[in-house]
Amino acid sequence: MNEARRTVLDYAAAGTLAAAVFAAAAGSSVELGVVSAGKPARWVLLTVLGAVALVRAFSFRSEWRLRPSVATGLVALCGLCVASTAWSIVPRTTFERAVSVCVVVGLAATLAGSAALSPVTARRLLGGLLAAAAAIAFAGFILWLVDPSKAVQAASTQYPARFQGFEQNPNTAAMLLAVGMPLAFGRALTAASVRRAVPFVVLLLAFIAEIVASGSRGGLVAGFLALLVVPALASASRRRRFGIAVAVVSTLVVAAWVMTIPRALPSPAVAGPSKPAAVSASRFIDAETVIPLGEEIGGPWWTHTSGAIHRTLFSTSTRTRAWRGAIEQGFQRPVVGYGFGAEQPAFVNRYYGFHSGNPENGYIGLFIQLGLVGLCTFLAAVCLCLAPAIRNSRRGGGRREGWVPAATGAASAGLFLGVSQSYFHAAGNIAFLSFWVALLLASVAGMRAPQEASA
Amino acid sequence: MLVLLLLIPVGRWERNRHAANELTGIRRVLAAIGPLDQPSLDAYRVGVGPAMDCLLYKRGSNPFALELCFDGAGRVIEAIDRTGSSPRISSVREDPSASTIRIDLARALALIARMKQPAQ
Numbered sequence: 001m002n003e004a005r006r007t008v009l010d011y012a013a014a015g016t017l018a019a020a021v022f023a024a025a026a027g028s029s030v031e032l033g034v035v036s037a038g039k040p041a042r043w044v045l046l047t048v049l050g051a052v053a054l055v056r057a058f059s060f061r062s063e064w065r066l067r068p069s070v071a072t073g074l075v076a077l078c079g080l081c082v083a084s085t086a087w088s089i090v091p092r093t094t095f096e097r098a099v100s101v102c103v104v105v106g107l108a109a110t111l112a113g114s115a116a117l118s119p120v121t122a123r124r125l126l127g128g129l130l131a132a133a134a135a136i137a138f139a140g141f142i143l144w145l146v147d148p149s150k151a152v153q154a155a156s157t158q159y160p161a162r163f164q165g166f167e168q169n170p171n172t173a174a175m176l177l178a179v180g181m182p183l184a185f186g187r188a189l190t191a192a193s194v195r196r197a198v199p200f201v202v203l204l205l206a207f208i209a210e211i212v213a214s215g216s217r218g219g220l221v222a223g224f225l226a227l228l229v230v231p232a233l234a235s236a237s238r239r240r241r242f243g244i245a246v247a248v249v250s251t252l253v254v255a256a257w258v259m260t261i262p263r264a265l266p267s268p269a270v271a272g273p274s275k276p277a278a279v280s281a282s283r284f285i286d287a288e289t290v291i292p293l294g295e296e297i298g299g300p301w302w303t304h305t306s307g308a309i310h311r312t313l314f315s316t317s318t319r320t321r322a323w324r325g326a327i328e329q330g331f332q333r334p335v336v337g338y339g340f341g342a343e344q345p346a347f348v349n350r351y352y353g354f355h356s357g358n359p360e361n362g363y364i365g366l367f368i369q370l371g372l373v374g375l376c377t378f379l380a381a382v383c384l385c386l387a388p389a390i391r392n393s394r395r396g397g398g399r400r401e402g403w404v405p406a407a408t409g410a411a412s413a414g415l416f417l418g419v420s421q422s423y424f425h426a427a428g429n430i431a432f433l434s435f436w437v438a439l440l441l442a443s444v445a446g447m448r449a450p451q452e453a454s455a
Numbered sequence: 456m457l458v459l460l461l462l463i464p465v466g467r468w469e470r471n472r473h474a475a476n477e478l479t480g481i482r483r484v485l486a487a488i489g490p491l492d493q494p495s496l497d498a499y500r501v502g503v504g505p506a507m508d509c510l511l512y513k514r515g516s517n518p519f520a521l522e523l524c525f526d527g528a529g530r531v532i533e534a535i536d537r538t539g540s541s542p543r544i545s546s547v548r549e550d551p552s553a554s555t556i557r558i559d560l561a562r563a564l565a566l567i568a569r570m571k572q573p574a575q
Contacts, residue, residue, distance in 0.1 A: 084458040087466025089550040283497035284570035287511050291519055293503050296535075296542060301519075332473045336466040338549065345549045349506070371469075373462065 002060075008089060010121050011054040012210035013111060014128030015387035016052050017437065024341075025176060025430045030143070030150050030168050044427055046104065053110040067388065067430055070443045073381030074109060078102040080370060080377055081340040088339020097341030100427040105436050112440035114257040116447040124405045125441060127181055129410065129434045131182025136173050136430075137210050140165020159352070160262030163213035174219030175421060175431040177207040179225040179366055179413045179438065182230050187235055189244075207341040212255050218420025225412035233393035296324060299352035307422035318353040319360060319420075323352060326359035337371035341425050349364040362418030370423060378424065385443035386411065392446030393400025404445040410438035435446065470565055474553035480545025481523075483532035483554055488512050488521050491558065492566055499567045500524070504548055507532060508567055527550050529560030 008267045023045045057064045081098035083179065086373045088094035115122035143166055144151035147385050153170055155161040162170035184204040191197035211219045231244040243443025291301040330337065338346040344357045359365055367375045389408040414435030423429040481544050491510060497518045498511035507524040514520035517537060524533040533546040547553045 080462070081460045082467065083462060086463040087470050089470075282571060282573055284496075285511075285518060286500065286571075287522070288497040288500045288503055288510070291496075293500065293509075302541065333469045334464050334474070335469055340467075342549075348546065348548055350544070417466055450483070 001360060005321075006057060006118070009052065009059060010124045013049070013056055013114075013121075014124040014131075014180050016045060016049040017111070017125060017128035017433070018132040018135070019267055021129065021176070021430070021433055022135050023172065024433060025132075025139075025166065027134045027448070028168050028172055028430060030164060031164050031166075039428075046153065046427075046433075050107045050110070051071045053107055053114070056114045058109050060118075061113065063117045064113045064411075065447045066113045066440075067442060067443060067447070070381075070440070073215075073384040074105055074378075075342055077374075077381045078105060078376050080336075080374055081448070082372060083208060084336065084339045085376075086271065089338060090339060090342050094339040094341045097427070101425065103431060104427040105440075108436035108440045109431065111437060112436075113158060114443050116444035119401050121402060122401070122407065122441050122444075124191040124411070124439060126186075126406055128189065128427050129437060130180055130183040130203075132434070133176050133183070133207065135313060136176055137180075137203075137206055139209060140167070140173055141206075149237040150168045155262070155265050157265050160264050162215040165210060165214070169214045169422065170214040171219060172430055174211045174214045174216035175222075175417055175423070175429075176434060177211050178219045178223035178226065179431055179434045180418055181207050182226040182409025183406050183438075185227050186403065186409060189230065189236075189405075190402040191228075201426035206447055208255055210250070212259050215259060215262070217259070218251070218417060220255060222413050222420070224248060224255070225416045226409045228404045229409040229412045234315065235393075235396060236307075238362065240437050251449045252454070253396075263430055272446060285445040294349055295352040297321060297350045297352060303334050318351065322349070322351040322356075322359055323361055323364055326361070326364045329415075330364065330371070333371060335371045336373050337367065337369045339368050340374070343369050343422060343425060347368055358422040360420060360422055362422050362424040366424055382411075382415065385439045388447075389442035389445040395446070403444055404442065407438045407445070410430060411442050412436065470550075472546055474550065477545045477547045478554065478556060480543070481531055481547075481554075482532040482544065484521055484523060484536050485531065485556070487536070488523060491512070491523075491563060496566065496570070498572045501567060501571075504533075505551070507548070507562070509533075510563060510566060511523070523558075524548075525558055525563060529557050531556040531558055532553040545560075560573075 009263060022040060023038050023042035026034045027042050029035050029038060057398060062434060069399070078098070078101070081101060082095070085091050085095045085098065096120060111125060115125060121225045140163070142165065151163060151165050153159070153162045153164050154209055164170040165173045167173045181204060184207065188197040188200035188204065191200065207223070227248045228245055231241045234241070291299065296302070329347060346368050347357070347359050359368070363375060366378055371375070386408060389404050414431060417431060424433055426432055462536055464574050470524070493512070495513045496510060497513040498567060500509035504524070505526070507526055509522055509524040511519050512521040520538050522537070525531045527566040532551045536543040565569065
């Protein structure tokens with residue numbers, strides 16, 4: 001009876017989790033009708049997920065566990081986010097964002113606590129995340145078949161044509177697919193037979209193909225680095241691990257090469273920085289047409305170049321210029337920052353060729369929002385979550401808990417994504433819920449029931 | 456909890472210190488410009504950033520050497536000095552309410568309106 005109830009609640013949680021992640025993706029879809037349904041749906045589904053998570057936790061409360069160190073790290077991080085309302089440049093936004101982030105992190109902790117003594121629950125929850133990533137990949141593919149003009153961002157002089165699938169931006173779906181890659185890989189590695197592994201290998205290849213087509217360099221690198229985490233923690237011989245790592249790196253090289261094949265449009269001939277004289281009939285100059293405030297730093301007016309930007313696989317100069325500026329901005333309020341959720345108003349984009357309202361780096365974003373105190377608190381909370389998973393794998397716990405490497409890989413993908421995407425503060429982001437669920441599942445690795453531990 | 460409470464005065468002190476530093480930079484540019492209406496007034500911007508208008512002044516051959524940006528309430532929220540090899544930006548754009556520096560808004564808008572008119 002109890003087992004049947006557990007199964008029902010587990011599948012309810014996993015299904016709602018998948019639906020909530022899909023709704024988050026729908027909230028940033030290229031289809032306007034889907035967006036208007038997805039935006040409210042993601043909060044409704046998060047509420048339903050919260051209710052299911054609480055029922056699951058309460059029904060088997062004697063099995064619910066969360067390490068005190070992990071709980072302390074999460075409380076400190078959430079407390080800091082809320083407290084920053086007191087010094088924020090946008091107090092209302094800070095409070096709203098802090099509360100939404102704390103609620104989602106609390107929800108993820110509630111789910112993870114239920115899986116502490118139940119490996120099957122952990123596998124089901126990770127299955128829910130994998131199903132959501134698969135659904136997004138499939139939806140993007142279907143949209144491409146039906147209306148390629150919506151599923152593909154047209155080529156420009158900076159970028160080749162990029163697959164964006166179901167989303168408004170080529171980098172968006174790639175974030176979730178990068179988190180999905182280690183989950184699919186983990187299921188393939190732990191499958192009971194080759195035949196059972198095949199669907200997960202196919203899914204993994206589909207994720208890689210869509211990320212490559214999207215041209216998302218951050219997504220590609222994050223996904224492949226996360227793939228390396230899975231065999232590193234899996235229970236396998238050193239030789240097998242090495243073989244898998246070589247295969248992963250070789251596939252990354254091939255994928256990166258394929259990504260370079262599509263070409264951007266040729267730049268129109270530019271005769272150098274535009275001339276003030278060409279601006280208006282007035283003898284005075286509209287400076288915005290010559291030296292726009294949003295493109296001042298690194299712009300042609302200062303560099304005396306044509307300003308043409310050619311994006312290659314390894315070119316990062318535009319982004320690093322913005323990162324440098326964002327770090328300088330952060331150091332103007334270095335201890336506790338501008339307030340949680342204040343990244344966009346605090347970060348002023350003055351960087352030539354950089355088209356974003358935030359620095360596109362989650363760690364720099366956290367530094368701007370919460371200063372060094374906030375960044376260190378976040379990193380400490382992450383380390384407290386990942387340490388048990390790594391410790392457990394070293395002790396050979398991976399044999400009993402085959403899901404741990406996949407969860408750790410997915411959490412790692414989220415951390416790697418943070419290098420190229422700013423999303424740690426956005427509860428409605430496509431990867432936010434997946435990241436926290438995977439991270440907190442990793443944090444309960446190796447927990448044992450008292451009688452089991454004493455035995 | 457105690458640590459979080461202790462961080463509140465730290466955060467507020469940082470906020471005030473940052474605003475004071477930026478306002479010092481803005482005052483320096485204002486002093487370098489002198490009166491708003493002068494022959495070196497050379498360029499303008501309208502409705503940029505968070506609804507700012509800007510006046511730009513020439514120095515030597517540089518038509519955009521000194522820049523002053525203000526919001527609809529006449530608060531000066533950004534100033535840029537381009538007389539060096541890179542721009543020196545002083546800004547409270549993220550928190551305009553921190554600016555205590557005001558200019559004569561009507562006069563500044565009249566200057567922009569005059570500059571936008573075609574040459575005679």
